[in-house]
Amino acid sequence: ITFSNNLTVNLGNELTPTQVKDQPLVEWPVTPGTLYTLAMIDPDAPSRISPTMRSVKHWLVVNIPDANITAGDILAGFIGSGPGKGSGLHRYITLIYKQTNRIEGLVRNDTIPSRLGFNMTKFALDHKLGEPVSGNFYHSQWDTYVDERETDRAFRGDGIVPDVIDASPKGRIEVTFANNLTVNLGTQLTPAQTSQQPLVEWPTVKCALYTLALVDPDAPSRADPIYRNWRHWLVMNIPGKQISYGNIISAFEGP
Template identity: 50%
Template sequence: MEKHEVVPDVIDVTPTEIAEVKYPSGVTVDQGNELTPTQVKDIPEVKWNAESDSLYTVCMTDPDAPSRASPKFREWHHWLVGNVPGGDISKGEVLSAYVGSGPPQGTGLHRYVFLVYKQTGKLEFDEKRLPNNSGDGRGCFSIKKFAEKYKLGNPVAGNFYQAQWDDYVPLLYKQLGC
C-alpha cells in the first residue's frame, strides 16, 4: 500500500492483514493488480479474520476521482457497509450500495481500496443511504474522517486493485444516470 501511495492518500497506516477479495467473474484482488471494470461490476466476496462476536465496517473507495493526477473528488466511495456481524457482509447495514469501477476514459489507472474496520459495538450511522443507481453523495468522501467520526481506529484488513476505463464504463454511467 505504501508503494502505490494508498498510505498516505487514503489511510495513515497499512492494515496488518490482507483482506481476501474475490469477484463473481473469478478474478481476485491482489495488492494493486490491474483488473477491468467489466471484471469488477458485481459485488465481491470479502473475507478477513473476523471474530464471530464482533461487528465491522467495510468500505471500497477510489482516491483517484476523476484522475490520479487531479483527484478533486477524492475519495469517491463505491461501497460502505457497517454493523457487519462477524464476516458476513450480507447481514450488515448497507450505507452505500455497491457500485463497480467506472474510471473516466483517458484518466489512467485508478486505485480501488478495500478497508475493514473493527467496531467497538453496534453503531448508529447518520449517513444518507445511497443506492447503486446514482452517483450523488459519493464524491469528496474520506474514509479516514468517517473512521474518526465513528471511532473505528485503524483498519484491521485491506487490499486494493487498479483499473482503467473499458467498454463497460458507459453502461455503469447509464445505471448512475450520468
C-alpha cells in the same frame, strides 16, 4: 476479495471495469461476536493526477456481524469501478475496520453526489473505528463497460427508461450540432442551437442497416405529454452511418 470467474484482488493487480462490475465475495479474519465496517473507495477521481473528487464511495457497510456482510447495515450499495476515459489507472481500495460499538443514526444513500468527496479517515475518526484491520486493493482503467453503465444511469436517472423505452441502449451516439455543440447524456441546448440537422455517428457493423429516430416524449409538456412522442426525425434503412443514403420517413425538424 473474489469477483466473478474467481478473479481475485492481490495488492494492486489490474482488473477491468467489466471484470469487477458485480459485488465480490469479501472475507477476512474475524473475532467472533465482533462488528465490522467495510469500505471500498476510489481516491483517484477523476484522475490520480488531479483527484478533486477524492474519494468516491463505492461501497460502505457498517455493523457487519463477524464477516456476514448481508447482515450488516448498508450505507452505500456496491457500484463497480468507473474510471473516466483517458484518466489512467485508478486505485480501488477495500478496507475493513473493527468496531467498538454499534453505529446508529445513519441512513442509506446511493446517490452519486453523496458518494463524491467521501473522507474515509474522518468517517473512521467520527465513529471511533481506529485503523483498518484488513485491506486490499486493485488497479483499474476505462473500458467500454464504463460508458454502458454511465449511459444506463443517465437514461434511468432522467426517466427515459422505463417511461419512454424499456431498456437503455448499449452504445452511445455522437451528436454534433453547428459550432461543435455536442449532445452528452442530458446537456441543455437551446432551440436556436439545435435548429439545423446535426452530424450523427455511431459504431456500425459491416453490411448492417440502421434506423435513426429523434423524438420528444414531453410534448406539449413533461407534466402533460398528450402529444407523446413528437417525431422530429425518422430515417430507415441507413447503410452503416450514411444517413443521406437511408429512406427519410420524417425530415429533421428542430425543437
